[in-house]
Amino acid sequence: MKSPVTVALVGNPNAGSTSLFNALTGAQSAVANYPRVTTSLTAREVTHRGVTLRIVDVPGFFSTSSQSPEEKVGCDYIHGEEPDIIVNVLDAGHLDRSLFLTTQLIETGLPRITVLNMMDEVRRAGIRIDTALLASALGSPVVETCALKKEGIDALLDAVAAMASTTPAAAPLRLHYDSHLEGAIERVQQHLSKLHPQELSPVRSRWLAIKMLEGDDEVLRHESNHVELVEEIKGEQTALAHEHDEDTAGLLASARFAFANGLLREARQQEGDPTAGFKLTRILDDFFLNRTLGLPLLLGILWVMFETTFSLGAIPTDWIKAGVEVSTELVDKTLPEGMFHDLVVNGVMAGVGGTIVFLPNIVILFFFMAILSGTGYLARASFLMDRVMHHFGLHGTTLIPMVAGFGCNVPAVMATRVITNKRARLIAMLIAPFMNCSARLPVFILFAGAFFTDIAGTVVFAMYMLSLVAAMLSAVLLNRIIPGSGGDAFVMELPPYRLPTLHSVLHHMWDSAQGFVAKVTGVILVGSIVIWFLQEFPRDITYSQDFETVIAEQTALPDSPEKETALKTLKSAQAQEKLEKSYLGRSAIAVAPLFEPLGFSWRDSAAIMTGFVAKEVVVATYAVIYAQEKGSEELTETLKNAMPPATAIAFMIFTLLYAPCLSTIAIIGKEAQSWRWAGFSVAYSLTFAWLLALAASRIGGTFL
Amino acid sequence: MKQYGQIDKVTLADLRPDQQGEIVKIETEDGVFKRRMQSLGVVSGAAVTLDRSAPLGDPRIYSLMGYSLGLRNAEARQIHIRICIK
Numbered sequence: 124m125k126s127p128v129t130v131a132l133v134g135n136p137n138a139g140s141t142s143l144f145n146a147l148t149g150a151q152s153a154v155a156n157y158p159r160v161t162t163s164l165t166a167r168e169v170t171h172r173g174v175t176l177r178i179v180d181v182p183g184f185f186s187t188s189s190q191s192p193e194e195k196v197g198c199d200y201i202h203g204e205e206p207d208i209i210v211n212v213l214d215a216g217h218l219d220r221s222l223f224l225t226t227q228l229i230e231t232g233l234p235r236i237t238v239l240n241m242m243d244e245v246r247r248a249g250i251r252i253d254t255a256l257l258a259s260a261l262g263s264p265v266v267e268t269c270a271l272k273k274e275g276i277d278a279l280l281d282a283v284a285a286m287a288s289t290t291p292a293a294a295p296l297r298l299h300y301d302s303h304l305e306g307a308i309e310r311v312q313q314h315l316s317k318l319h320p321q322e323l324s325p326v327r328s329r330w331l332a333i334k335m336l337e338g339d340d341e342v343l344r345h346e347s348n349h350v351e352l353v354e355e356i357k358g359e360q361t362a363l364a365h366e367h368d369e370d371t372a373g374l375l376a377s378a379r380f381a382f383a384n385g386l387l388r389e390a391r392q393q394e395g396d397p398t399a400g401f402k403l404t405r406i407l408d409d410f411f412l413n414r415t416l417g418l419p420l421l422l423g424i425l426w427v428m429f430e431t432t433f434s435l436g437a438i439p440t441d442w443i444k445a446g447v448e449v450s451t452e453l454v455d456k457t458l459p460e461g462m463f464h465d466l467v468v469n470g471v472m473a474g475v476g477g478t479i480v481f482l483p484n485i486v487i488l489f490f491f492m493a494i495l496s497g498t499g500y501l502a503r504a505s506f507l508m509d510r511v512m513h514h515f516g517l518h519g520t521t522l523i524p525m526v527a528g529f530g531c532n533v534p535a536v537m538a539t540r541v542i543t544n545k546r547a548r549l550i551a552m553l554i555a556p557f558m559n560c561s562a563r564l565p566v567f568i569l570f571a572g573a574f575f576t577d578i579a580g581t582v583v584f585a586m587y588m589l590s591l592v593a594a595m596l597s598a599v600l601l602n603r604i605i606p607g608s609g610g611d612a613f614v615m616e617l618p619p620y621r622l623p624t625l626h627s628v629l630h631h632m633w634d635s636a637q638g639f640v641a642k643v644t645g646v647i648l649v650g651s652i653v654i655w656f657l658q659e660f661p662r663d664i665t666y667s668q669d670f671e672t673v674i675a676e677q678t679a680l681p682d683s684p685e686k687e688t689a690l691k692t693l694k695s696a697q698a699q700e701k702l703e704k705s706y707l708g709r710s711a712i713a714v715a716p717l718f719e720p721l722g723f724s725w726r727d728s729a730a731i732m733t734g735f736v737a738k739e740v741v742v743a744t745y746a747v748i749y750a751q752e753k754g755s756e757e758l759t760e761t762l763k764n765a766m767p768p769a770t771a772i773a774f775m776i777f778t779l780l781y782a783p784c785l786s787t788i789a790i791i792g793k794e795a796q797s798w799r800w801a802g803f804s805v806a807y808s809l810t811f812a813w814l815l816a817l818a819a820s821r822i823g824g825t826f827l
Numbered sequence: 828m829k830q831y832g833q834i835d836k837v838t839l840a841d842l843r844p845d846q847q848g849e850i851v852k853i854e855t856e857d858g859v860f861k862r863r864m865q866s867l868g869v870v871s872g873a874a875v876t877l878d879r880s881a882p883l884g885d886p887r888i889y890s891l892m893g894y895s896l897g898l899r900n901a902e903a904r905q906i907h908i909r910i911c912i913k
C-alpha cells in the first residue's frame with residue numbers, strides 16, 4: 124500500500140469541502156457561505172486505523188472540462204495529479220445539480236467515495252435519500268455527513284481507510300449515452316488506441332475520447348500534433364450537431380443531467396410539504412432582496428456595523444486605556460530618569476499602548492464580517508449591487524473581495540480570484556487597496572473621536588463609504604486606461620441562508636485579535652522604538668537661541684504667574700525645535716512641502732511616511748511624537764489642538780487612500796504576476812489620495 | 828446576420844414570475860460561457876422559473892435544478908426558452 128494515500132476532496136463550490144477538510148484534519152481553513160472561498164490547494168496528513176492519509180482540499184468546480192479560470196485549479200488537479208482516492212463532496216440538498224460533476228468523476232475511473240454533506244438540512248426538509256441505491260448506481264460507497272456538526276466523519280475515514288487497503292474494482296462503472304454518442308465515442312477511442320498503442324487502458328481512452336468530444340481545450344491541445352485525430356473529432360462533432368441541433372458538449376451535459384434525474388427519481392423521496400425545505404431562505408430574501416428595501420437595507424446594515432464597531436468598542440477601549448495609563452505611570456515612577464526611561468515610557472509604552480486600545484474595535488468589526496459572510500448575506504449584497512457596480516465597469520462579485528478588504532487588503536487581493544475575466548480581475552486587484560482595512564480603523568477612530576465626537580460613528584461609516592466610492596471611481600478610470608474589454612458574465616449561485624456556528628464566529632474574532640496583537644507586539648513595537656530614536660537623535664543640536672541660559676535667567680526671577688507662562692512657552696519652544704532638528708523632523712520637513720497644500724504639518728508628514736510600512740504605525744507615530752513633546756496629555760486632546768477640522772478630514776482621506784502597505788504591495792505583485800502593476804498601484808493611489816485630500820481641505824476649509 | 832423568425836424567439840430574460848420556462852438552447856459565441864451554463868444545469872429541456880429581480884430589474888434570480896442562479900439580463904437573453912404557463 125502506498126503511503127501516504129492522497130485523498131482529494133472534490134465538489135461543487137460551497138458544497139462544504141473545506142468544512143469537511145477542517146472536520147477531518149482539525150485544520151482551521153476559511154469557511155463562508157458563498158461559493159469559491161477556497162482558491163488554492165491545501166493539504167494535511169492524518170492517520171486513521173494505521174493508514175496515513177494526505178487529505179487535499181481542492182477548490183470547488185462544476186465541471187472537469189470547464190475552461191473558466193476560477194475553476195481551473197480544481198480541474199487541473201484532477202487531470203494532472205491523479206489522487207489515489209477522490210472523495211466527491213455533494214451538497215445533498217442540491218443533488219440535481221451536483222451529480223453532474225459526479226458523472227464526470229465516474230469516467231475518470233479513479234477510486235471514489237461519495238459524500239452526502241449537509242444531511243441536516245436535507246432531513247429538516249423532509250427528504251429521504253436511499254443511500255444503498257445511490258451507492259450501487261454510482262459505483263462507490265456513499266457516506267452521509269454533516270460537516271458542521273462533525274457527524275459522519277468517522278464513517279468517512281473508515282470508508283477511506285478501507286478503500287486505501289483494497290485494490291480498486293477491475294471494471295468500474297460506466298455511463299451509457301445514446302447510440303449516436305456511443306458510436307462517436309467508440310470511433311475516437313479506437314483512433315486513440317491506434318495512436319497510443321498499449322499505453323491507454325480502456326477506461327482512460329474512453330475518458331479521453333469523451334473529453335475531446337466535449338471540446339476540452341486542455342486535452343485537445345495535448346493531442347494537437349495528431350492532426351487527423353483533431354479532424355476526426357471535428358467531423359464527429361459536426362455530424363452530431365447536425366443530427367441533434369445541439370453541440371456535443373450540450374448533448375453530453377443533457378445526458379449527464381438525465382442520468383442524475385432518473386437516479387434521483389428512484390433514490391429520493393419527499394415526505395411532507397416539498398416547499399418546506401428552504402422556506403426560511405425565501406422569507407428572508409423577500410425582505411433582504413426586496414426591490415425597494417433591498418439597497419437601503421444594505422446601507423443600513425453597513426451603518427449599524429460601523430457605528431457599533433465604534434460605539435460598542437469604546438467601552439472595553441476605556442478599560443484598556445485605563446490599564447495602559449496605570450502601567451505607564453508605574454513604569455514612569457520605577458525607572459530612573461534618563462534615556463532608557465524616555466525610550467520605554469515615551470517610545471514603547473506610548474506607541475504600543477496608543478495602538479493596542481483599538482483591539483476591541485477590530486474584534487467587533489471581524490465579528491460583523493463573520494456574520495455577513497457566514498450567513499450568505501454577502502452573496503445577496505453582490506447580487507443587489509451588481510447593477511450599480513456594472514455602471515462603474517465592475518462586476519457584482521467584486522463586492523466580495525471588496526468587503527473582505529474591510530478586514531485586510533491582502534486576502535482581498537487574493538479573493539479577486541473569484542473573478543473570471545483576467546482584466547476585470549486586475550482592475551479589482553488595483554482597487555482593493557482603497558478598501559478601508561482594519562489597520563486604518565485606529566486612525567479614523569482616533570481622529571473622528573477627537574474632532575467629531577458627537578457623530579464619530581457616522582464619520583467612520585462615511586470613511587468606509589468613501590473608500591467604496593474611491594474604488595468605484597478608480598474602476599472607471601482603470602477601465603479606460605487598461606487595454607482590452609472586460610465583458611464578464613455575472614453568474615452567481617445563491618446559497619440558502621445558514622447560521623454560522625458560534626465556533627466559526629469566535630474563531631474569526633480570535634484570529635483577528637491574535638493577528639492584531641501580533642502586529643502591535645511586532646511591527647508597532649519595533650516601529651515605536653525606531654521612531655523614538657529618530658525623534659531623539661541627534662542630540663548635539665545647535666538651537667536658534669541659547670535656551671539653557673534664557674531658561675536659567677527666567678528661573679532666577681521671583682515667582683509670578685507671568686514667569687510660569689514664560690517658562691512653559693520657552694520649554695515647549697525648545698522641545699519643538701529639538702524635534703524639528705531630529706532625524707525624524709528633518710526628513711519629514713524635507714517632504715513636508717509636498718503636503719503643505721493639504722495643510723499638513725511636518726508631524727503629519729512623518730506619520731504618513733511611517734504608515735507605508737503598515738497603517739497602524741500612523742497612530743503609533745503620533746503617540747510617540749506627542750508623548751515626548753507634551754508628556755502625558757491625552758492624545759485626542761493634543762491632536763484636537765494641533766490642526767483645524769478641515770485638515771483632519773483631509774488627513775483621514777489621505778490615510779484612507781494613499782499607497783497600500785508593504786504586504787499588500789507584495790501580494791499585488793505576486794497575484795498580478797507583475798511588479799509593474801504593484802508600482803502602478805503605489806503611484807496611482809498616492810496621486811489619487813493627494814488630489815482628494817486637497818479637494819477636501821479646500822472645501823472643508825470654507826465650511827468648517 | 829438576421830435569420831427568419833429570430834424576432835419571435837423567446838429568451839430567459841422574457842420569463843415572468845408567473846410562468847414556467849423550458850430551456851431550448853444557448854445561443855452564444857462565447858464557448859466558455861456556454862460550457863459554464865451547461866455545467867450549471869442550463870441544458871435543453873430543463874425547467875426554469877423566475878424567482879426575483881434586483882432593485883433595477885437586473886440581474887435576476889432564476890430557479891432551476893432546485894437551486895437559485897443569479898444572471899444578468901444580457902446573459903439571460905442568450906438563453907432561449909419555451910414558455911409553459913404554470
Ligand SMILES: Nc1nc2c(ncn2[C@@H]2O[C@H](COP(=O)(O)OP(=O)(O)OP(=O)(O)O)[C@@H](O)[C@H]2O)c(=O)[nH]1
Nearest residue numbers: 136137138139140141142156159160161241269270
Ligand atoms: N447546514 C450545514 N451547513 C454546512 C455543512 N457543511 C458546510 N456547511 C456550510 O456551508 C457553507 C459552505 O461551506 P464551505 O466548507 O466553505 O464550502 P466549500 O465547499 O469549501 O466552498 P468554497 O471553498 O467556497 O467553494 C458554510 O456556510 C458552511 O458553514 C453541513 O453539513 N450542514
Ligand SMILES: [Mg+2]
Nearest residue numbers: 140141160161
Ligand atoms: Mg472551501
